[in-house]
Structures are given as structure tokens and as C-alpha cells.
Amino acid sequence: MMDEIYLDNAATTKPFTEVVEVIADCLTNKYGNPSSLHRKGIEAEALLKDSREAVARVLGVEPGEIYFTSGGTESNNAAIRGIADSYSNRGTHIITSKVEHPSVLRTMEDLERKGFAVTYLDVDHTGLIDLEQLKNSIRKDTILVSIMGVNNEIGSVQPVEKAGQIIKRENPLAFFHVDGIQAFLKIPVRPKDMGIDLFSLSGHKFHGPKGIGALYCRKGVNLRPVQTGGGQERGLRAGTENTPGIAGLGKAVEIYSQNHYDYNFRMKTLKEMLKSGIEQRIPNIRVNTPGGDNGAPHILSIAFRGVKGEVLLHSLEKHGIYISTRSACSSKQNKVSGVLSAIGLTGEEIEGTVRISLCPFNTEEQMLKTVEAFDIEVRNLRKMFRR
Amino acid sequence: MMDEIYLDNAATTKPFTEVVEVIADCLTNKYGNPSSLHRKGIEAEALLKDSREAVARVLGVEPGEIYFTSGGTESNNAAIRGIADSYSNRGTHIITSKVEHPSVLRTMEDLERKGFAVTYLDVDHTGLIDLEQLKNSIRKDTILVSIMGVNNEIGSVQPVEKAGQIIKRENPLAFFHVDGIQAFLKIPVRPKDMGIDLFSLSGHKFHGPKGIGALYCRKGVNLRPVQTGGGQERGLRAGTENTPGIAGLGKAVEIYSQNHYDYNFRMKTLKEMLKSGIEQRIPNIRVNTPGGDNGAPHILSIAFRGVKGEVLLHSLEKHGIYISTRSACSSKQNKVSGVLSAIGLTGEEIEGTVRISLCPFNTEEQMLKTVEAFDIEVRNLRKMFRR
Numbered sequence: 001m002m003d004e005i006y007l008d009n010a011a012t013t014k015p016f017t018e019v020v021e022v023i024a025d026c027l028t029n030k031y032g033n034p035s036s037l038h039r040k041g042i043e044a045e046a047l048l049k050d051s052r053e054a055v056a057r058v059l060g061v062e063p064g065e066i067y068f069t070s071g072g073t074e075s076n077n078a079a080i081r082g083i084a085d086s087y088s089n090r091g092t093h094i095i096t097s098k099v100e101h102p103s104v105l106r107t108m109e110d111l112e113r114k115g116f117a118v119t120y121l122d123v124d125h126t127g128l129i130d131l132e133q134l135k136n137s138i139r140k141d142t143i144l145v146s147i148m149g150v151n152n153e154i155g156s157v158q159p160v161e162k163a164g165q166i167i168k169r170e171n172p173l174a175f176f177h178v179d180g181i182q183a184f185l186k187i188p189v190r191p192k193d194m195g196i197d198l199f200s201l202s203g204h205k206f207h208g209p210k211g212i213g214a215l216y217c218r219k220g221v222n223l224r225p226v227q228t229g230g231g232q233e234r235g236l237r238a239g240t241e242n243t244p245g246i247a248g249l250g251k252a253v254e255i256y257s258q259n260h261y262d263y264n265f266r267m268k269t270l271k272e273m274l275k276s277g278i279e280q281r282i283p284n285i286r287v288n289t290p291g292g293d294n295g296a297p298h299i300l301s302i303a304f305r306g307v308k309g310e311v312l313l314h315s316l317e318k319h320g321i322y323i324s325t326r327s328a329c330s331s332k333q334n335k336v337s338g339v340l341s342a343i344g345l346t347g348e349e350i351e352g353t354v355r356i357s358l359c360p361f362n363t364e365e366q367m368l369k370t371v372e373a374f375d376i377e378v379r380n381l382r383k384m385f386r387r
Numbered sequence: 388m389m390d391e392i393y394l395d396n397a398a399t400t401k402p403f404t405e406v407v408e409v410i411a412d413c414l415t416n417k418y419g420n421p422s423s424l425h426r427k428g429i430e431a432e433a434l435l436k437d438s439r440e441a442v443a444r445v446l447g448v449e450p451g452e453i454y455f456t457s458g459g460t461e462s463n464n465a466a467i468r469g470i471a472d473s474y475s476n477r478g479t480h481i482i483t484s485k486v487e488h489p490s491v492l493r494t495m496e497d498l499e500r501k502g503f504a505v506t507y508l509d510v511d512h513t514g515l516i517d518l519e520q521l522k523n524s525i526r527k528d529t530i531l532v533s534i535m536g537v538n539n540e541i542g543s544v545q546p547v548e549k550a551g552q553i554i555k556r557e558n559p560l561a562f563f564h565v566d567g568i569q570a571f572l573k574i575p576v577r578p579k580d581m582g583i584d585l586f587s588l589s590g591h592k593f594h595g596p597k598g599i600g601a602l603y604c605r606k607g608v609n610l611r612p613v614q615t616g617g618g619q620e621r622g623l624r625a626g627t628e629n630t631p632g633i634a635g636l637g638k639a640v641e642i643y644s645q646n647h648y649d650y651n652f653r654m655k656t657l658k659e660m661l662k663s664g665i666e667q668r669i670p671n672i673r674v675n676t677p678g679g680d681n682g683a684p685h686i687l688s689i690a691f692r693g694v695k696g697e698v699l700l701h702s703l704e705k706h707g708i709y710i711s712t713r714s715a716c717s718s719k720q721n722k723v724s725g726v727l728s729a730i731g732l733t734g735e736e737i738e739g740t741v742r743i744s745l746c747p748f749n750t751e752e753q754m755l756k757t758v759e760a761f762d763i764e765v766r767n768l769r770k771m772f773r774r
Binding site for chain 2: 006008013014015017020023024028031032033037039040070071073076077101102103104106202210211212226228230231238239240241243245310313314317322323324325
């Protein structure tokens, strides 16, 4: 069988072997309900505690400020809807950007229907927000600013720390939520130093399992729960805790955080290799991902003019290479990517854009093969579809 | 080490070995994002399809009517909040019972705060609703009736089929939701024959994993989603699908449904053995679970007068026996059980109630040991705490 070259790690990652082991052990042995009063309950509760501490340690926050959810989308919904629900008496204005993930944008649209006013910040040609525009958008009745840490389609790293300073200076009562789903463990995040009140993360983006995420919610921020019931997660998130998922997430956090410098350096190196290889071999392209520290280590978005991204994706499958067109969450919808429009791409460029996303276990050899495959397939497709 | 006798299966169950294998395989090999367009995405999507079909088959409904959620609490929230959100223009009256799970009751209370009127049906001394009262409670502006299939604390089986007939006769526009978390696979449920529009279930109650559940939502019922984003689960439930959880749930449904007659008969036999053993050996008790078909096969609730349930629970741990006081979800709250009050227990009886809940893998030998242990410990405690 042909070797697989999995380059769709922004969509989802392969869990660490140790994560699979922890999950299997939890399912087989530590299967108690953490709310049960007997030994098997206490054993299960200990898993929650360890995992919560692992997440808190990486963010430099208190374990009591970490809430487990069913994933990134739930974390974003819980943060945004929770603030809107709890603080609408203070004001009904919210600020976000035009390049947020659908779990933020669709939620904002829902809040607009419910009477909230939402300002959508523009971005420049590399996907970055303008801090001046942010500053000017903050009003007395602004209750929430929600900005992503790393863009999921093109990898731009937003100036979250500066944004936090501006928000807290302009309106200390406005809360700052960061969708950190692509950012967590990939770029440095210290909520307490960055004015971040709420931070979302998702297990399956860093070699943990799917179906589990977390939300950092600063002590003192009062979120109305979106899901009510048995009072788990200190009342914020009812429902029997997903102990295998939580234990798996904790293990992934532990492994990734112990190696994050190596991992991220490695991905950055591979990304540069891939990028310059493609730039050298293939003409008439546009690299959408910003360079240097403005680009996340794991995401590379490139527009191949004169080529259809989806066709290119399937052509690369013949080489065992898996990439995506933009983001998995929107890949089956026929709408044009809002992110790619927002950074000013032409229709042809939008159509020709693919996203390559790395993990620390990709190799230099895979990068060479990928450059080669891109060269062959882009050349082929351009020949076939020449007007 | 002492053999463990796990009798807290209504709180959570030990996953089938085959479920653990399916989950490990999914995490290790089929780790793609179902929304990805390449082979690894398609492979992951196939897992969703198989599991959805397995659930649909058991309920006798269309696979397209099954939505995966993060668990029973989310299913109940999605059903109740979804109907309230979508159909409040038709009316704002909802009917439920006094013995529902907190994920229903707390959600109803939240809706009351938002202006809905909720009627809470009484129950008799065995926990059963009165169909006459249900009939008289249905109004023109009733949009939803939510009744559980099997009570989680005492195991009463509600007359769901008759309730469905009454609801559809009195107000064909009112939707009928059944919290089937303790009922699914334990008692026969055919939504299409029973007037059920929405049905909630949870994976970890039948030897599947935690963190995954499903909602049957009849075609034509329009639920406003509680979680918005990438449009997964046909827009009802955004977020990357928990493929390992979904595959594990599907496998558990497959195994349990192939054996449900044997499994349930076995549990019923063991339960009767336990009940008559305790009744013969221990005086001054009250069996809270109704007999015959009015009691679920797996739950036995008994009040030991003159004993504190929590103390008894910990005494039994010395014998390797794990039970619960009432339900795991409320065991850490100091409130008096609403269910036990509703069926008319005295304070002493409420205090002395424990729940024993079985699985098909418990044995007759375990039942004999459990009767013996109860006899010893209840006797001891009654001696120690005699007034």
C-alpha cells in the first residue's frame, strides 16, 4: 500500500498512541460515573482533576477556571451565548471579525436575530485585523469582543495580546473571548497576561480525541449555561462527564506541551520547506498565509491560479496525499469562503486555493514528495483546463 | 483483590470490549474528519452512517431522523429548548412530570423564567403519571409534552404509548418528547407507533461510551439548533463529529439490540432474586420500584428505614459492592430527591433509600453475596444508630 501523507491536520489530527491507551484504559477499567459516591466514581473524578490541571498549567490559569465541553464549537457557543445571555442588561453590542470560524459567525448571526448589534472587523490581505479599527469600534455598550487566535483557513496569527490591551483600556467591562482552537499549543497564550477572559480549545486539533474541548472562563465571569441538568462542571455544563475524552485530552495536552517548542519548530521548518519548494517549482500562485510570526507553524494556504482546488485535492489523493480546500467545516458547503474574500482574493484565486496543514510527525521526505506531486498535478490540471 | 460487584449501571455502564476495540481502531486508523473531502474523510463519514443506521433500526425510524449529540443531557436540552424556540408562536404551554431527570426539570425552570408556562404532572406511589391528569392538562396552546420512559431513580416505566395517543387526540399540534435515556433497549420503544416525535438516548447507559448520545427527531419537526457553526448533523448540531464515540455507540447498540431479549430477561431475573432475598432477610423496608411490567428490568430502589443510604452505600464498598443513593447526577447535591418526595416517602424513607442497578453481566452469585452484605450492613447500622 502507498504511504499516506496526511496534511489535513487543521481539520483533525491522529491521536497520540498514549492518548488511545489512556482512553482504552478509562473505558475498560475506570468506567465509573464521576458523580457516583463510591470508589469507582472517585477514581473517575480523579481523571477529571488531572486533565483540568494539565490544561490550566499550559494556560497559566486556575484549574477551577477550566470547563470541559464537547468540543470547540460548543466552547465558542457557550462563551458567546453565555456572555450575551448573562450581560445583555449592560449592553447589546458585540465585536468580532469577518474571518472567524462558522461556530462564531453563525452564533453572531443568531444573536443579531435576537436583537444584538454585531460589528465585523475587516482584515488586511494577510487576514490580520486592524487594531485601530478595533479601538474605534469599542463602545460603552460593548459587552464582548471575540477574535480567533489563529485563522483556520489561512493560518494568520491575530495580535491577540495587543487587542486585549486595547479592549481593557477602552472598556474594562467588555469581555474578551479568544477562539483558540487552532492556536492552543501552537502559539504562546497566557490569558492572564493578555486580557483574555474566555478561551476555547478543542482536543482533536492537537492529537487528542474528537468530541471533547474546553473553555477557560476567568473567575468572576458569569456565564449563563447553555445546557442545564445535573449540575456538572460547576453548573456551567450539565451532563455526565466524558471521562475517556477528558482523560485523552489531558494526555495530549501533557505530551504536546512538554514538546511544544520542538513540535512547533519542526512544523515551521517543514512548512517553509514546502512553501519554498512550491514557490520555486510552480509559477502563478499566491501564498495566502502570512510569513514570519504572523503565520501559524502548521497552516499553509496557497492559491493556484487556473486550477480548481477541489480537483487538485482529489488529484493529490492518487499520491496518498491528503489536504483540504479551505476548512473541513465548510468544505461541503458550496458557498464561497468568507475568509478568502475578506483578504481580497479574486474569484480565480479563491477557486484555486488549497490548505496544507502539518503535524510534528510529518517528515522532510514527505515534503519533497508533496512538492513533486503538486508540481505534476498543477501542471497537468493547467494543461487540461487551459482556456 | 476482592471481586467487584458493580451495581450502579443506571449511573453508567462498563463499555463492551468490542466497543473499546471499535473506538481504539477509530482513533488509531479512521481518524479523519468526516467533513474532509478526501478518502480519510469519507472513511470517517462511513462510521457515522453505520451507527446512525444501527440506532434507526432499533427505533424503527429513518436514519435521517437520528442526530448525534454529546449525550443524554444535550439530547434533552436540544429537544425541549429546540421546540420552545421554534414553536413559541403557536403557544407557550409545556407539560412534564414531577419525576423527570434534572436535564429536563432544570431546562423547564429555565423556560419558565423565559415566559413559558409549565404543568408538572403528579405521580402515584409507584412513580407513574395519571393519564387522566395528562389529558386534562393538554391545552390549545400546549406545544410540548415531555415524559421520561423509565425513571432513573426508581425504575418506573411510564405509559408512554397511551400518553402518545392521548396527546395526539387532544392536540395533534403538540409535540411529544420522551427522555428515553434509561428506557432505550430496556423496554420496547417504537416512536412511529407511539406518537413520539422526539426521543433522547445516551451511549453510556447501555455499555457504549460516555460523551455521546442521540436524538430521534421526526421528519417535519423543526428544531432550532442550540449549537451553531459548521452545519454538521444537517444543521441541527454543529461541531466536528465525535466519530470514535459515534462508532462506539453504534457498536453497543448493535450488540445490545441483538441480545436485548436475553439481556433484559436476565436482569429481570436477577432483580427479582435480589428483591425477594432482601425482602426475606431484612424487615422494615419499602420497595420503591413498581413490580411487573411497571418496573424496568435493571433498576431496584429500596428504602431501608432507620438507615442512612449514603452510610449504607459506603458500608457495602467494603464488600466490593457499588450502588448509589438515588441518581449519580444528584448524589452530590444535598437537596432531598424530588422523585422520592413525589411518590410519598417519609423523610426517614427518603434518607434510607438506595438504588441498585444491574447489567446483563451480573451473576446469581453476585446477587447472593449482595443480599448477604445488605443483611449484615443494614443490621449493623440499625444497631449502631438505634435511637
